[in-house]
Amino acid sequence: MKAELIKKEGNKVTLKITVDNNKFESAVNKAYSKNRGKYNIPGFRKGKAPKVVIETQYGKGIFYNDAIEILFPEVYPTAIKELNIEPIDRPDLDVEEISQDKGLVMVVNVEVKPEFELGAYKGIEIARVDNTVSEEEVKLRLEEMLDKNARLVSAEDKAIENGDTAVIDFEGFQDGVAFDGGKGENHNLVIGSNSFIPGFEDQLVGKKAGEEVEVNVTFPEEYHVDTLAGKPAVFNVKVNDVKVKEVPALDDEFAKDTTEFETLAELRADVRAKIEEEANNRAEGEMRNAIVEKVAANTELEVPKAMVDQQIDNLLMDLNYKLQHQGFSLQQLLEMTGRSIDELREERRVEAEKLVKSSLVLEAVAEAEGIEVSEEEITAEVEKMASMYNMEVEKLISSLQDTDKEDIKGQIKIRKTIDLLVENANIA
Template identity: 50%
Template sequence: MKPELIKREGNSVTFEIIVDAAEFEKAIDKAYNKTKSKYNIPGFRKGKAPKKIIELNYGKGIFFNDALDIVLPEVYPAAVEELSIDVVSQPSLDIKDIKEDGSIVLIAEVDVKPEFTVENYNGVEIEKIEKEISDEEVENELKALVEKQSRMVTVDTPVESGNIAVIDFEGLLDGVAFDGGTSEGYSLEVGSGTFIPGFEEQVIGKTAGEEFDVNVTFPEDYPTEELAGKPVVFKVKLNEVKVKELPELNDDFAKDTTEFDSLEELKNDIKTNLVNRAEEEAKNEMKNSVIEKIAESVEIDIPESMIEAQLDRQIQEIEMQLSYQGWNLEKFAELSGQSIEEIRNSRKEEAEKLVKNTLIVEKIAELENVEVSEAELEADLENFAKMYNMEVEKIKASIGEAELEGMSSRIKADKTVDLLLEKAVLK
């Protein structure tokens, strides 16, 4: 039976879905077969009681919830498609009626994409961004390459700033070791500011084999409350002193470590890459400026569910980044002196802005009839495969329809913003 739109108030839509009696009975049977093993009925072995007997003992509606879970993935998407509504939230569902013929009447309430207009989006005036690459930036890239080829050499000289001191240490507060204050074989770059202020300075001048005390006071704003502002003593043993040995930067270095035959060729390649990167950054900044400029004149009543969904994605990204460093969100929140809810709320304005900009780009793509060709999608898949050193066919086999749709949406958005930048007036 066809769904029926009941009302639309702002971004909220309420509609009715009728689940056919025969269809629901099939779902009841599936629910029974799925859950019958958990019912104990006297006179029957566990899992062997007939459906009617279980219903007599537990009530006619015992399988309703499970049956709804089975039938909804079929009837709900079909209803949404039939009504042509662009849903952006999980549905709130209620059973309105169970008819005499056994059919089920459901009421669904959802948020949908907001309706709005975008005008005067072509020829937007923005500031032209140009970035120049200095000789210093090229030299810094060369220094980084040299650093990668450096090696650590053990020396018998006293510790100097810039040396690596391999130490064992134990931190004592009022003579008692505290959590996180003990380590063995720790490589400390002296002068890096890694440790508590005053610690590294007291290592300078010491030689391998020495054992000594380091007296420091934790900062008043130190995240661990029991240590904040407290004087402590570290019992330290210096095991080894290492210095960084850097290769000489010349033609031989270029030949030995890169595909170039001279230092000049290497420098030119570095500058070319830096210029390309700077141009791409400038282009991206101007793209953002175009969207921001258009967004200034567009009013959108954004459903809260869309903002919350965007916040969920942002928090997931933070959690993923933290996991790479062996952290979790709870620990990060504790050390930053915030609750997880405060971290979330601090990003709400940014989330709302991202949702608004995405909606605007989607609307303009629709107005400009921007489409994604099979060739463009194929090229994107090939780039993805190269990035992860995989075969394109394996990539295709591993991603589903939703992922492909997401890739297509991203390409469409990129094409739309490129179009807007092409038509923008650069001041």
């Protein structure tokens, strides 16, 4: 195989790949073996006709396309490695010649990573992010712990207030007809949570257990059910029970019963330490991001659309993954918000462009500084991952594909590159 760089204009590269005739004929024979069962040739059982007979019947090039599909995935990676180019999109392939003398000659057009001049990346000035933890933050965290350990208790003869939980039966009607999904029994509704249609919860305030009430509402215009969107509806509601939160006292007993600590003072100190660690991590993350943004801003480059589109794909995959954990899907989000997938993609374009540019600039810094990743560093990272996922290291290693290892290596390299930027930054 021979690879030649024909021309390079901006991010567009044209290369020529030549495969000798023997290798090409070998691929043709593989294509024949794979596809001969498709041809019915008089005088031969199906799949038993010789290659030369099929070629005589259908033309010499009958197996050429399949042969190229067999060869290209083998020779293309070798060619781009030999020519030291980094494609960022699918290649566009044209066959220039197939002959006994020259073999298979393919011309490939592909978009590659852009070349650019790296801007200043040392001595970047950024402001130090405040990571001070106030006593109010500690208080709020302890109150959250109290709230999680609160229990709901029935309150006899109590009128419903905001914050109370109403246990209700309900059924919704539109023009006097019950509609699908509008009925529930013994449903726990926290008043003020705004989890029901706007105006629904307000009309239960002041009611008591045993009372029935007619709730009149109008569905939002953007409601996900078209037949209900923007339409008035009536709900017949019966209040079965009114429950209030019974919050425990914040004292030594609470600390002893709900945590590993014996006193409230010990619990408070632990809560403060954890909040301080979170604040330090958050501050460090914000400063690292700020440095990367400034370094990227110092470099002029045209961000390739193909890379931006791929990044948008990744962002939407992440969004869909998060939605699935919440019991939703990307399609449901689009239906609820009335947006198309194209609109959602465009909303992510600016973010994707920033991410791609930062990635390209960080790669350039890593190359300029000769930053490498050792096998020991990769192993240490895998050990951390194994601990995080509670897996045996050997089992995790055996499950990793080559692409996974390259991804881990790339993440370590980027992290080391940002470490270098931070070490050389002026943080005031």
